[in-house]
Amino acid sequence: MAELVAILGVPHNPLLWRPMRDPMPEDLQRTSANFAAFRQALSEARPDVLVVVASDHARAFSHVNSPAFCIGKAPHFVCTYENEIRTFGLDGWEVPGDTELAGWLLGGLELAGGFDFAMSNEWLLDHAFAIPLVYLTDLDVPVVPIHANAAIPPLPPARRFADLGTYLAEAIKAAPFDKRVALVTSGHLATEVGGPKQFLGGDSPDQEFDDHAVAWMRDGDLEAAVAGCTLERLLAAGNVTAQYLNFITALAAAGGRPASFAEGTPSRYAAGPFFRWDISA
Amino acid sequence: MSTFEIDKFALYVEASDEQVRSYAADPEAYVARWEQRGLASRVPVADGGTLTMEERQALATGDYAELYRLGAHPYVLWHFVEAVFVWAGDVSWPEMTERYRTAITPHGRPDFST
Numbered sequence: 399m400a401e402l403v404a405i406l407g408v409p410h411n412p413l414l415w416r417p418m419r420d421p422m423p424e425d426l427q428r429t430s431a432n433f434a435a436f437r438q439a440l441s442e443a444r445p446d447v448l449v450v451v452a453s454d455h456a457r458a459f460s461h462v463n464s465p466a467f468c469i470g471k472a473p474h475f476v477c478t479y480e481n482e483i484r485t486f487g488l489d490g491w492e493v494p495g496d497t498e499l500a501g502w503l504l505g506g507l508e509l510a511g512g513f514d515f516a517m518s519n520e521w522l523l524d525h526a527f528a529i530p531l532v533y534l535t536d537l538d539v540p541v542v543p544i545h546a547n548a549a550i551p552p553l554p555p556a557r558r559f560a561d562l563g564t565y566l567a568e569a570i571k572a573a574p575f576d577k578r579v580a581l582v583t584s585g586h587l588a589t590e591v592g593g594p595k596q597f598l599g600g601d602s603p604d605q606e607f608d609d610h611a612v613a614w615m616r617d618g619d620l621e622a623a624v625a626g627c628t629l630e631r632l633l634a635a636g637n638v639t640a641q642y643l644n645f646i647t648a649l650a651a652a653g654g655r656p657a658s659f660a661e662g663t664p665s666r667y668a669a670g671p672f673f674r675w676d677i678s679a
Numbered sequence: 680m681s682t683f684e685i686d687k688f689a690l691y692v693e694a695s696d697e698q699v700r701s702y703a704a705d706p707e708a709y710v711a712r713w714e715q716r717g718l719a720s721r722v723p724v725a726d727g728g729t730l731t732m733e734e735r736q737a738l739a740t741g742d743y744a745e746l747y748r749l750g751a752h753p754y755v756l757w758h759f760v761e762a763v764f765v766w767a768g769d770v771s772w773p774e775m776t777e778r779y780r781t782a783i784t785p786h787g788r789p790d791f792s793t
Contacts, residue, residue, distance in 0.1 A: 461683050461690075480696060484766060593753045596757065633788065
């Protein structure tokens with residue numbers, strides 16, 4: 399039987415990559431420290447595999463073909479794209495996959511568990527996956543990436559992200575093999591790219607949303623999070639804020655329990671989300 | 680016409696350094712080639728498509744405010760603009776963010792579903 403040993407939610411802001419290094423700028427010290435603490439917590443959980451729930455940014459899944467949820471079932475994955483290397487200065491990284499767990503979550507000949515995943519055997523991961531992996535690991539722990547569409551309308555509603563978390567927790571627990579599994583989610587608080595509120599120099603595009611969004615995780619209020627994350631409200635908070643929905647998946651996977659750590663970390667960018675549920679082994 | 684064609688164009692160009700340079704060097708000629716390839720094939724192609732008059736005009740002139748108004752995906756559009764005008768152009772990043780914000784803000788939040 400597999401075991402869920404850690405649940406994390408972190409930012410994947412690729413603009414961190416160039417400036418967040420020594421000598422550490424003062425405004426990024428807290429973000430860097432949070433990543434370090436989460437990396438330590440993840441290491442202490444000794445995961446055999448990471449399930450990473452994040453949202454591709456119209457790179458692997460564009461308007462030509464846009465699944466709501468897709469599981470990557472490949473023996474290894476490569477990050478990232480030529481334009482992300484150009485724009486964000488990211489490097490090309492490789493991580494091993496875990497076809498056994500991916501196959502279990504998907505099903506064999508028939509989709510498992512009533513959750514209609516798409517499947518990919520060859521998938522170049524973008525920064526939504528690369529940033530968490532490079533800050534939280536040495537890129538040596540096998541990964542099962544799950545794309546949750548929070549970029550290309552129509553998006554799944556918040557309830558489906560909660561359903562995904564519930565499904566993952568149950569499916570991992572029911573797996574017929576012994577593995578220690580960590581769930582890593584990535585996303586945003588209120589954030590805008592390409593809209594009128596982008597790059598406000600550290601001010602949140604929507605502080606009221608951020609306050610609620612952190613509180614829902616801190617208090618373990620899954621139903622309030624689902625109710626508060628209508629697509630209309632998310633878009634009003636910023637046009638990529640829907641990637642917060644991945645944290646609803648984390649909260650649901652934690653059984654709706656309050657997060658052990660919940661913070662919107664300020665910096666020169668929109669606040670960075672850090673959520674962690676400690677699970678004693 | 681769906682805004683899909685704008686997003687497809689912008690994503691294709693922004694995806695590679697070579698395409699960004701090619702478009703930035705001569706947007707009008709690049710758009711003409713894009714449409715020729717789209718018209719020449721009965722099946723969908725990754726590097727071509729069909730455009731409305733509005734879309735063609737906006738893409739051929741780099742009119743990002745108009746592309747935004749027409750419903751281009753904001754994330755896709757911004758990175759297209761950043762690549763063309765900052766990386767392949769001569770506009771600084773701070774200047775471009777201000778120009779872009781000033782140009783698109785009057786258009787509010789157009790529906791960017793396709």
